[in-house]
Amino acid sequence: MRWFFVEDIKADDSIVRITGTEFTHLKKALRLKPGSTVSVFNGRGLKLSGRIESVGRDNAVVTVEGSTFNEGESALDLTLVQGLLKGDKPELIVQKTTEIGVKGVCFYSAPRTVPALDEDKARDRVQRWRRVAIEAAKQCGRTVVPRIDYVDFASALAGRGEGLRVVLWENERSRGMGDILEGCKGGPIALLVGPEGGFSADDVDEAVKNGFIPVSLGRRILRAETAAIAGVSIIQHRLGDLG
Ligand code: SAH
Numbered sequence: 001m002r003w004f005f006v007e008d009i010k011a012d013d014s015i016v017r018i019t020g021t022e023f024t025h026l027k028k029a030l031r032l033k034p035g036s037t038v039s040v041f042n043g044r045g046l047k048l049s050g051r052i053e054s055v056g057r058d059n060a061v062v063t064v065e066g067s068t069f070n071e072g073e074s075a076l077d078l079t080l081v082q083g084l085l086k087g088d089k090p091e092l093i094v095q096k097t098t099e100i101g102v103k104g105v106c107f108y109s110a111p112r113t114v115p116a117l118d119e120d121k122a123r124d125r126v127q128r129w130r131r132v133a134i135e136a137a138k139q140c141g142r143t144v145v146p147r148i149d150y151v152d153f154a155s156a157l158a159g160r161g162e163g164l165r166v167v168l169w170e171n172e173r174s175r176g177m178g179d180i181l182e183g184c185k186g187g188p189i190a191l192l193v194g195p196e197g198g199f200s201a202d203d204v205d206e207a208v209k210n211g212f213i214p215v216s217l218g219r220r221i222l223r224a225e226t227a228a229i230a231g232v233s234i235i236q237h238r239l240g241d242l243g
Contacts, residue, residue, distance in 0.1 A: 001049070002030060003039045003138040005145075009048055011067055016040045016048055018060045026052075026060055038062055043134065043145035045070040072142035074101040076240035077163070077188040079147075081156050082228055083110035083195025084117070089225050094129045094148065097232045098136035101240055104147035105129070108156035110195030111203075122150050153203070156192075157210040163188030166235075167212040168227050169204050175215050177231070181238045189235060193228045 004022045018026055018040065026032050034052050040062060041047040050064040080097050084090065084107050094105055107129075109116035117125060129148045137145045151159065164184060166177075168191070192212055194203070204214060217227060217234075236242035 001037060001039055002026070002032065003041060003047075003141075005043060005134050005138065006040045007042050009040055009042050009046060011046055011048075011069075013048060014064050015053070016050070016062045016064060018062065019058060023059055027055055032060070041137075041143050043137065043143075045073065045143050047071055047143045068143070070143060072140070073144050074236060074240040074242075076101070076103075076186070076236060078102050078232065078235055078240065079104040079106060079160075079188070079190050080228055080232055081106045081108065081160070081190050081192045083108060083193065083224060084114045084150070085196055085224055086114055090125070090129060091132050093225050093228050094132045094146070095136045096229050098133050098142070098146050099140045100229070100232050100242060101142070101236050102146050102232055103144070104149070105133075106147075106149040106151060106156055106159075108151055108153045110197075111153065112200075113195040113197045116152070117150065126150050153206075157207055157212070160190045160210070161188065163190065165190045165192070165207075165210070165212040166215050166231075167192040167199075167204060167207045168194070168217055168231055169199060169214040170216065170221050171201075171204075172214040172216040175213070177215055177217065177234045177238075180213055180215055181235065184239060186239065189239070191228075191231050191235060193224055193231060196224055198224075 036052045039049045047068045048064045050062045053061040053063045
């Protein structure tokens with residue numbers, strides 16, 4: 001079943017129009033014809049399914065036959081707070097953690113490693129990461145597209161709201177993931193992971209002041225993207241719906 005992202009659909013729509021890049025994909029890449037069954041989702045939980053009625057010059061019309069809400073979603077509200085990495089590692093992280101079921105990925109500019117993005121660049125990159133999240137959601141069959149942000153380190157620490165806060169810190173000697181997740185009764189979780197060069201002791205102090213609890217992933221030092229994917233997987237397994 002092919003999925004298309006159309007942000008402004010409503011639960012009681014009886015027809016839906018697919019336009020823009022989603023339409024180009026439908027027509028040029030997939031060459032779908034009238035009669036094909038498709039799903040259209042809004043990235044906020046709503047999915048409408050039906051048949052293509054017509055394929056025109058710049059839009060396709062879908063007749064809706066059914067709807068679902070929150071299909072494919074974990075009940076766990078987990079946000080990854082991740083230091084910006086070089087190259088296309090952010091894309092990899094967005095793709096994999098979307099599949100594993102995060103509700104949000106908040107990148108922060110990491111002092112000492114990758115230079116902070118200026119406003120224009122940041123806007124472009126966030127747009128690109130959102131696109132990756134949409135494609136990953138389609139591919140894995142989830143109906144909520146994770147929220148993607150890019151902020152500075154102080155805002156990343158401060159803007160976390162309620163819930164459990166965990167910082168992955170390779171110099172933590174005693175506390176492991178199991179210790180902290182045991183007895184955790186749901187509620188939002190923020191998982192903070194360092195950039196390529198890791199955290200300084202001051203960064204971790206700052207995180208602790210903001211309510212983050214340092215946790216080790218074991219004796220081996222993982223690359224930041226590995227730590228992010230492993231950390232999200234462990235939490236989703238223990239408290240969410242992975243496994
Ligand atoms: N200090 C390092 C390692 C950075 S690893 C260096 O000098 O390169 C990048 C990030 O992955 C870390 O900031 C941390 O958040 C996470 N990480 C990697 N291995 C970890 C481990 N064994 N336990 C907890 N976090 C780890």
